[in-house]
Amino acid sequence: MNEARTRRRPVAAVLLLLAFASGILLPLAGIAAAWLPVLAPRDGGVPEAWYEFLVGALRIMLMTVAAIVVVYTVRHVVFTLNRMFGHQRHPYLDVDTADWPRVVVLIPAHDEAAVIAHALEALVDVDYPRERLRIMPIDDRSTDGTWAIITDYAGRHPGLVTPLKRTTGRPGKAAVIRDATESVREDVIIVFDADYVPGRGLIKQLVAPFFDAEVGAVMGRVVPHNTARNLLTRLLDLERAGGYQVDQQARMNLRLVPQYGGSVGGARTSALRAVGGWRDDALAEDTDLTYRLLLHGYKTVYENRCECYEEVPEVWQERNRQIMRWAKGHNQAALRYFVPLLLSRRLNLLEKIDGLLLLGVYVVAPLLIMGFLCAFALYLLGERVLPPALGIVLGLATFSSLGNFAAFFEIAAALHIDGSRHRIRIVPLNFIGFLVSLVNITRACLSLVVEDLLIGKELRWEKTARYRNGPPAS
Amino acid sequence: MAGKLRDLPKGLLSALRYQSHSGRLIRQHRALRRLNFQRANVLHPIVLVAASYTALYLLLPEITRAWGLLFGFWLDVLGRPALLTTIPEDVFGIFLFALAVPETVARQPDVAEIGIAASLALGAMLASYLAGRRRWLPLVYFVWGCAAIQLVACAYFYVAPYRYPHTLASHVADGLRAGTSLLLVLPLLLSFTYYVFDHSLPKKLLGTIVIFAALAICIPVLYLAHVVLVVGCSLVIMPLLFTVLGTLYQIALFVALYAWVVSWEP
Known part of the structure; x- marks a missing residue:
């Protein structure tokens, strides 16, 4: 019971491993063939036909990568123009007075003493009928005083703050909220990470969409509050702005597939139970839930006005762990839901296309590395890499399409709409984040295939480090 | 009532809707804000794209001719005079221009140079790992990527230098x-x-001129630097220059200029 393992899928693992290996080994063979006599027909090595095959394969691979990258770039352009000029859908924004449903706010916490008091302080002060609201901080084996802070709030707000302490069971956020959900009787479950600080009106804003029976989940906008700490936090702020202000809102506008992001959001309890509850063997339980709800006919709603403030990683190592966890979890969901999504009869064509592209965002990084290796191999072999104009377009598209990244023009649009145009000037530095993501997403992809699918290694949920000095004085 | 509304001046109601008690504009929350789609959003792209292509049609031959002059002048000043070969280019039969490429011959690296280049690559890897893996992780990745490319190039020139298919002139021609x-x-x-974006037309025009002018100056200077470096260090560094400081560098430069002009006040 204490072990959380990904279900082994040896056949899928071997196929993916072969694809991965050929994507890396073929260009490496090309690079080697450029100078190793044994691989060169001109030096009496392998037959000419092998060389022809190699060059042809490299060209096909490069063009395929180019095509995929261009598709993602077109997607970014469509989203950006829609967000800038299209009709903005905020259908539940005017819901202010209503017979509000019963809500439970789950706050999974493991060693969150530095931040959890801020979240609780904000939550006990929210504008929501007290008799309909319950705040459930869940301490999962903390050793740093988190439980003491939680019990202090529970003592001061009896009935409103009802804590839960876990000492056994699987570790990790998905397992924590799964366990907590078993005892939930409320209509709506809202989830906050312990470092998030909600505004007073946020719960009402997040709950309003659930008056629509089609809505299964809701997601708000995440805004970093430690932006000014260093270059990394500034770059993550750009990424979040592009991702939420443009990407998510455009998906909402176009009735595509907005994504439930695991915090500053929630789910209808009945819908959640209808699709099987939280999966505790998923590293990205949020992406997993988004797709299960989608496949069962529920909609996920993005509420751009529901802003909540979070702490982004301040050191690169932490960022690496975060992006690797996201990439691994997201690709896990991609393996699970790619085919069901393709075959689903509930979804229209645009939802399918967007859903599939969203599932594939973390596959782009290894593809880019493969494409780069192919280009380098062709260069060393003296074969034309790409026509110059196409090379330029591909380069620009590459700068625009990596994984979790927003395109440079998408970030510019987001910051322009946000009214913080001076921040646009650091957009070129996004290349730095691009590089780090490229490497770590590729590592995560490889790790998912080898460690999880092939070996069935136990899943580990890495806790994100916090940087605040400690809880505020009460 | 409907008749009364029809008599109201066009746009009055929408203007009043965003007017505060003191008569100022009530700013929309960023979550709801969008740009108003106006005729300018269609006209500006049409006008500026037409103007840009007209300017390129007229000026590209002159720009590339100036690149040739720049190569000639600076290579003379740097003590590496070279003949300039003119390569005619034809894009869609519309844009006709000629690229002037210095016929500078770069030498193959000898074993000592290959050894130095490989040692520097390995040293950079080690130094970046020891010094920067905590605070400067992206730099470490960058250095490791460059070093890997350089090590492949070293192996190449050590084993089969005669098979390297590029010359300095072809490298510069491809880059230009x-x-x-x-x-x-x-x-x-x-x-x-x-x-x-909602910048005024003169600002967009100025931004366009800035981007084009900066690129038109930086591109030949970049490849002039390549010529000087390759002549000084031999062909062993050309794969690295092609990969890291070629097209990718030009694109990064464009993105930097783009970000700057978009950040101007509308």
Whole structure:
């Protein structure tokens, strides 16, 4: 019971491993063939036909990568123009007075003493009928005083703050909220990470969409509050702005597939139970839930006005762990839901296309590395890499399409709409984040295939480090 | 009531809706804000794209001729005079220009140079790992990527230098070709990434001129630097220059310029 393992899928693992290996080994063979006599027909090595095959394969691979990258770039352009000029859908924004449903706010916490008091302080002060609201901080084996802070709030707000302490069971956020959900009787479950600080009106804003029976989940906008700490936090702020202000809102506008992001959001309890509850063997339980709800006919709603403030990683190592966890979890969901999504009869064509592209965002990084290796191999072999104009377009598209990244023009649009145009000037530095993501997403992809699918290694949920000095004085 | 509303001046109600008690504009929350789609959003791209391509049609031959003059002048000043070969280019039968490429011959690296280049690559890897793996992780990745490319190049020139298919002249010609391609792609790219913003037409025009002028100056200077470096260090560094400081560098430069002009006050 204490072990959380990904279900082994040896056949899928071997196929993916072969694809991965050929994507890396073929260009490496090309690079080697450029100078190793044994691989060169001109030096009496392998037959000419092998060389022809190699060059042809490299060209096909490069063009395929180019095509995929261009598709993602077109997607970014469509989203950006829609967000800038299209009709903005905020259908539940005017819901202010209503017979509000019963809500439970789950706050999974493991060693969150530095931040959890801020979240609780904000939550006990929210504008929501007290008799309909319950705040459930869940301490999962903390050793740093988190439980003491939680019990202090529970003592001061009896009935409103009802804590839960876990000492056994699987570790990790998905397992924590799964366990907590078993005892939930409320209509709506809202989830906050312990470092998030909600505004007073946020719960009402997040709950309003659930008056629509089609809505299964809701997601708000995440805004970093430690932006000014260093270059990394500034770059993550750009990424979040592009991702939420443009990407998510455009998906909402176009009735595509907005994504439930695991915090500053929630789910209808009945819908959640209808699709099987939280999966505790998923590293990205949020992406997993988004797709299960989608496949069962529920909609996920993005509420751009529901802003909540979070702490982004301040050191690169932490960022690496975060992006690797996201990439691994997201690709896990991609393996699970790619085919069901393709075959689903509930979804229209645009939802399918967007859903599939969203599932594939973390596959782009290894593809880019493969494409780069192919280009380098062709260069060393003296074969034309790409026509110059196409090379330029591909380069620009590459700068625009990596994984979790927003395109440079998408970030510019987001910051322009946000009214913080001076921040646009650091957009070129996004290349730095691009590089780090490229490497770590590729590592995560490889790790998912080898460690999880092939070996069935136990899943580990890495806790994100916090940087605040400690809880505020009460 | 409906008749009364029809008599109201056009736009009055929407203007009143955003007027505060003191008569100032009530700013929309950023979550709801969008740009008003106006005629300018269509006209500006059309006008500026047409103007840009007209300017390129007229000026690209002169720009590339100036690149040739720049190569000639600076190579003389740097004590590496070279003949300039003119390569005629024809893009869609519309843009006709000639690229002037210095026929500088770069030598093959000898074993000592290959050894030095490989040692420097390995040293950079080690130094970046020891010094920067905590605070400067992206730099470590960058250095490791560059070092890997350089080590492959060293192996190549050690084992089969005679098979290296590129010359310095072909390297520069390819780079300049990529540069002119970038200039020719830019108007279309800017049409949906920059001209749709709510900056005034003169600002967009100025921004366009700034981007084109900066690229038109930086591209030949970049390849002049390549010539000087390759002549000084031999062909062993050319794969690295092609990969890292070629097209990718030009694109990064464009993104930097783009970000700057978009950040101007509308």
